[in-house]
Amino acid sequence: MPRVKRGVRGARRRKKTLKMAGGYQGARGRLLRSARLAVERALRYAYRDRRVRKREFR
Numbered sequence: 001m002p003r004v005k006r007g008v009r010g011a012r013r014r015k016k017t018l019k020m021a022g023g024y025q026g027a028r029g030r031l032l033r034s035a036r037l038a039v040e041r042a043l044r045y046a047y048r049d050r051r052v053r054k055r056e057f058r
Contacts, residue, residue, distance in 0.1 A: 021038055
């Protein structure tokens with residue numbers, strides 16, 4: 001089995017998550033686990049609220 005050099009893909013994903021969590025306070029902006037949860041929730045609300053906004057303009 002060939003040796004696997006780890007990191008590029010995962011590092012890119014982690015970096016992306018932490019970048020999206022930029023501006024969050026405390027651990028949510030620094031620690032990957034907390035940041036991932038916070039970003040996931042933020043994206044879920046953003047998705048929902050884009051539809052709510054359209055509804056409110058009607």
